[in-house]
Amino acid sequence: MPTIDATFEQTVQYLYSQLPMFQRDGASAYKKDLTNTIRLCEFLGHPEHQFKSIHVAGTNGKGSTSHYLAAILQKAGYKTGLYTSPHLKSFTERIKINGEEIRQQAVVDFVSRIKPIIEEIKPSFFEITVAMCFDYFAKEQVDIAVIEVGMGGRLDSTNVILPEVSLITNISMDHQQWLGDTIEAIAREKAGIIKRNRPVIVSEMQEEITDVFKKTAEGLSATLTFASNHYHVTSEGVYKENVHWLHFNGSSLPSYQFKNLPGVFAAIEIMNQRGFRISEEAILSGINNVYELTRLKGRWxxxxxxxxxxxxxxxxxxxxxxxxxxxxxxxxxxxxxxxxxxxxxxxxxxxxxxxxxxxxxxxxxxxxxxxxxxxxxxxxxxxxxxxxxxxxxxxxxxxxxxxxxxxxxxxxxxxxxxxxxxxxx
The missing domain is CATH 3.90.190.20 (Mur ligase, C-terminal domain)
Incomplete structure (x- = not known):
């Protein structure tokens, strides 16, 4: 176990070697249980309740959606946390504030501080990183954090927050051995991030699973919006309620982002209703500069x-x-x-x-x-x-x-x- 003066490399190697990691190990690291995450949050004084958040789930597009939301919120002047997974190059990519990755020393200090609870409950790699992000965002007093689900939703370690809005992107067949072998079963797991009396957005209406979201939202008195019914994105710009709304050069985006952006726009609209001030200028600038603002990688x-x-x-x-x-x-x-x-x-x-x-x-x-x-x-x-x-x-x-x-x-x-x-x- 690293001590307080351990190097960052030793600390990360400890996390990789001592704790099960889904991305590397697969099934052995996946826990369909929130118990460890709740214990970690209790140990840390419940940081997950100390900042506002947006929760993003889905099969495809949840990473891009999270980056777009963070970029727009940054351009609107908010101190914005962003938690995504997996990382591509460095562990610190997972946790960012205004595009800046978590400091290496903060990772070392965090792992040292929670050594007693790690040894007691043996949490997974993902459970540790989720707790780390909550703790970091609370300590840094972010205005808002965009939290991407790891897998599924209902039993994902991130699902202990009470977000301003939940957002669910496209649903398709993936991780069937953990989430279910039908698209309806997978949708039910993703719908697990919907919270009572909190708005939820579904980016893309998919007829075969529409009822899954409607029933879940209705049971929790959550206002449900299917973003694709209200926003339409083309290479010429964005149409809102069939009226041209935003002019931007969509030809610079991969066309699959046209399916993700309606959910982003609907989420921003709800954030404005909930007291945030996000201008159309900030929306455009966030979209056009997402790679620079949030260091988005690996999406076309x-x-x-x-x-x-x-x-x-x-x-x-x-x-x-x-x-x-x-x-x-x-x-x-x-x-x-x-x-x-x-x-x-x-x-x-x-x-x-x-x-x-x-x-x-x-x-x-x-x-x-x-x-x-x-x-x-x-x-x-x-x-x-x-x-x-x-x-x-x-x-x-x-x-x-x-x-x-x-x-x-x-x-x-x-x-x-x-x-x-x-x-x-």
Missing amino acids: QKLSDKPMMFCDVGHNEAGMSYIVDQIASIDFGRLHFVLGMVNDKDISKVLSLLPNNAVYYFCQAKIPRALNAEVLSEKARQFGLFGTAIKDVNEAVNEARSNAGINDLIFIGGSNFVVAELDNL
Whole structure:
């Protein structure tokens, strides 16, 4: 266990090695129980009740939505906390205030301070990081914090806050072994973040699960808004109640963000109703400058020109469908696809979506959950996807670059962990 003068690297290594971590270990780290989080919050004096918050759940888009909300709130002049997961490069990415990552010394001090409760209850990696974010935001006296759910919602460690508004993005099939094997079951878990007498927004109306949200909200006397019924985003701007409302250059955004932004706008509208002052200028500036304001990474992020190279962390069926559509909207010569995936999911539906006219470079991240590159290559071949297995992510990218012409497109993705290992991210 690190002492008070332990280095940041030793502290983070302790968290990684001593505590189960879902991103790395999978099922063994997932706890369908809030007991540990509640105990940690009690030990810390309930920091989760000491700041205002927005709670964001969903299958796809919850990370982007959280970053957009934080960027807009920052531009409106609020001291804004942002908690997201998983991190891509550094542990400190998970906890930010106005785009600045938590100080390394604060991480060291926090872990040292809660040593007694860690040894007593053996919490998971995620439970510790959630408690850390609550404690940090309370101590730093943020005006508002945007809190992204880790997985699900109902039993996620973040689900001990009482937010100003809850927001649920797109729901699709993902993490079925933990959340349920139907879209209705998954939606019920996500709907678990809805709180009594607090407004809730669903970004995108999906007919097959509309009743899940309606019944949950009605049972809790929570005002429910389906944002896509009120806002429509195009490359020319935003329409509110079918009237042109905001002018912005949507062509600079990946088209899948058009599905996320209605929820963002609806949440901002509710925040204004609840006493915040967020102007249209702040909304536009937040959207246009989100990468700089919150250090958003891995969402259709451009890494180079000539050849164009993009990465994206979308990894399930719906997420990859958006990516394939985005690729199809670009003019390029040949497509080079660097692909790595995890070994605890059925990947057949994702593979069935991928273009078979691309050159593939199959790789694997350096985590136990990574699917072996050779195995991925074999599975992909069954779907008419052919290429080379190159285990190391960056070696696979370098091979794609060496084969690509200046007018070609290189895409890197399939897993958060593939994107996380990119040298030039």
